[in-house]
Amino acid sequence: MNPVICGPRFIARKGTAMSSSLHLDVLVAPYNPIAGLISPMSKGEATWPATSVSLISGERDAVLIDAALIPADASRIAEWIRATGKNLTTIYITHGHGDHFFGLNTILGAFPAAKAVTTAAVILDAQQQLSPDLMQFWNTILPGQIPELPAVPDALDGDIIDLEGHELRTITVGQSDTAPSTIVHIPGLDAVIAGDVAYNGIHQWLADTDHDKRMQWIISIERVEALRPAIVVAGHKRPDARDDDPAAILGGTKTYIRDFDQLLSGSHSAQELVDSMMVLHGDLGNPYTLWTAAQSVFEQGQGASS
Numbered sequence: 001m002n003p004v005i006c007g008p009r010f011i012a013r014k015g016t017a018m019s020s021s022l023h024l025d026v027l028v029a030p031y032n033p034i035a036g037l038i039s040p041m042s043k044g045e046a047t048w049p050a051t052s053v054s055l056i057s058g059e060r061d062a063v064l065i066d067a068a069l070i071p072a073d074a075s076r077i078a079e080w081i082r083a084t085g086k087n088l089t090t091i092y093i094t095h096g097h098g099d100h101f102f103g104l105n106t107i108l109g110a111f112p113a114a115k116a117v118t119t120a121a122v123i124l125d126a127q128q129q130l131s132p133d134l135m136q137f138w139n140t141i142l143p144g145q146i147p148e149l150p151a152v153p154d155a156l157d158g159d160i161i162d163l164e165g166h167e168l169r170t171i172t173v174g175q176s177d178t179a180p181s182t183i184v185h186i187p188g189l190d191a192v193i194a195g196d197v198a199y200n201g202i203h204q205w206l207a208d209t210d211h212d213k214r215m216q217w218i219i220s221i222e223r224v225e226a227l228r229p230a231i232v233v234a235g236h237k238r239p240d241a242r243d244d245d246p247a248a249i250l251g252g253t254k255t256y257i258r259d260f261d262q263l264l265s266g267s268h269s270a271q272e273l274v275d276s277m278m279v280l281h282g283d284l285g286n287p288y289t290l291w292t293a294a295q296s297v298f299e300q301g302q303g304a305s306s
């Protein structure tokens with residue numbers, strides 16, 4: 001079994017008036033093998049992408065951002081939180097895709113006093129994941145690893161999560177690999193937890209986009225850039241990728257979208273699109289994501305018209 005890799009530990013102190021400090025710890029759940037085949041990928045090649053969770057800690061309390069997908073990963077996350085000795089008060093979910101909140105059942109089981117929250121619009125998107133079609137998708141690719149009834153977060157009151165007097169600011173940016181998507185800006189850490197607005201070293205889920213959505217995703221990334229964070233934690237990242245190079249992370253996410261959009265307009269098949277993307281981005285993790293995106297956009301009738 002792949003180990004769960006802990007990211008670097010960042011420490012920031014908030015002003016001279018406060019003696020308390022904030023800490024950011026990042027944990028990346030590993031690539032998970034997917035059952036079944038996505039033609040023409042061969043057996044064993046298809047994996048679900050590595051997915052991050054972030055723990056923001058004060059002196060006593062902690063807030064978890066996102067909750068991963070399968071129970072095995074969620075159990076490791078719960079152990080990791082318990083090892084910090086902090087009191088988990090809140091779990092914030094950045095967007096409504098199951099790979100960021102299906103782990104809630106396990107984590108809330110371990111920390112029953114914690115509240116799982118998100119914005120009202122994200123709740124509606126998350127509830128869509130519980131539709132028969134989407135639950136069938138999840139159960140097909142990860143049989144026996146999806147909760148029968150995944151917990152859905154409640155509505156956050158306002159847009160600020162208070163952590164011992166420090167503000168964790170949730171911001172709805174709109175489109176990423178889904179909409180609506182939110183990020184969490186933590187001024188006291190000079191950090192943005194970007195959910196799936198940013199990817200880092202890994203193919204991007206463009207399966208549910210058209211040209212307009214791809215351009216809107218770029219605008220969402222530019223909203224993160226405007227905050228000028230020193231740290232950007234991507235929702236999906238290569239397990240050993242650094243979080244402290246925002247220009248590379250955010251610039252790289254935009255470049256991938258533009259390359260996909262441009263190469264798609266000249267491609268006549270999913271295979272052709274994958275081949276040309278791999279020339280530019282063959283070093284990225286999780287090619288399953290690219291295959292899924294390429295097949296999906298051609299099924300939607302996108303691509304070169306002649």
Ligand SMILES: [Zn+2]
Nearest residue numbers: 097099196235
């Ligand atoms: Zn995701």
